[in-house]
Amino acid sequence: MDSKTFKVEVVPMSGKLLRFAVRFLRDDEQARDVVQEVFMKLWSRRRDLAGVDNLEVYAMRMTRNLCIDEIQKHRTIPMEQLKDRNEWISNMKQADELAEQQDTARLAKEIIGALPEQQRAVIHLRDIEHYELNEIARVLDMQNSAVRTNLSRARKKVRDEMIKRMDHGNPKSRNITGKVL
Numbered sequence: 001m002d003s004k005t006f007k008v009e010v011v012p013m014s015g016k017l018l019r020f021a022v023r024f025l026r027d028d029e030q031a032r033d034v035v036q037e038v039f040m041k042l043w044s045r046r047r048d049l050a051g052v053d054n055l056e057v058y059a060m061r062m063t064r065n066l067c068i069d070e071i072q073k074h075r076t077i078p079m080e081q082l083k084d085r086n087e088w089i090s091n092m093k094q095a096d097e098l099a100e101q102q103d104t105a106r107l108a109k110e111i112i113g114a115l116p117e118q119q120r121a122v123i124h125l126r127d128i129e130h131y132e133l134n135e136i137a138r139v140l141d142m143q144n145s146a147v148r149t150n151l152s153r154a155r156k157k158v159r160d161e162m163i164k165r166m167d168h169g170n171p172k173s174r175n176i177t178g179k180v181l
Contacts, residue, residue, distance in 0.1 A: 001046040010042055013056055016129060017063045023124045024067035026113060034066045060139040064121065104162075111161045112154070118142070119154035126151055 001009070017038060021031035038059060042049065052058045112123055121140055125131040131139070137147045 001049050006043065006046060009055060010039065010059070013059055014039070016056075017059060020060060020121075020124065020129070021063050021067050023113075023120060024064065024117070025070060030070055031067075034063060034070060037066055038062050054135070054138070057135055057138045060125075061141065064139060104166075107165060108158060108162065111158050111165075115154050115157060119150045119157070122147055122150040123154040123158070 014035060017035045018031055021034045022028060025031050025034065041062060042059060049055060049058075112120055115123065118140065122136055122142075125136045125139060126133070133144055133147050133151075136142070136151075137144045140147070142150075
């Protein structure tokens with residue numbers, strides 16, 4: 001693969017790879033570093049890329065693996081403390097702020113961010129990046145049935161948590177869009 005082909009086939013994936021890395025790492029700078037490293041690795045392997053069936057899936061999997069490495073390298077806070085901190089942050093939010101769609105979208109992102117790693121990745125790839133289930137399975141190195149299960153569980157958790165948070169403290173029930181029922 002020459003530099004022109006690399007610019008045409010690989011560089012346009014940068015936005016998608018960056019969004020995916022940010023979802024994993026929750027840190028823009030770290031995500032940019034990971035994507036930069038992905039590009040460097042792809043460039044160094046450019047002669048072998050012709051044998052890759054789906055370059056985008058290959059790059060997404062590489063991004064995922066580097067994100068996991070980055071998380072493990074920086075994991076210094078015990079998981080119990082992170083869970084307590086996330087619960088504290090969630091409890092501090094006011095339910096009445098969620099009436100408008102912007103707040104609903106922000107809340108959905110927060111809930112998705114608190115999902116277990118695999119569920120977070122699956123729901124991001126399916127609902128935000130619009131990947132097919134078999135592509136997600138390849139990116140995340142999972143069985144199709146595991147992708148479907150994780151997607152179903154993630155969506156249920158998001159839906160249940162949205163309903164719970166939107167009804168919490170409100171005398172009138174609200175649906176997901178924030179309209180009074």
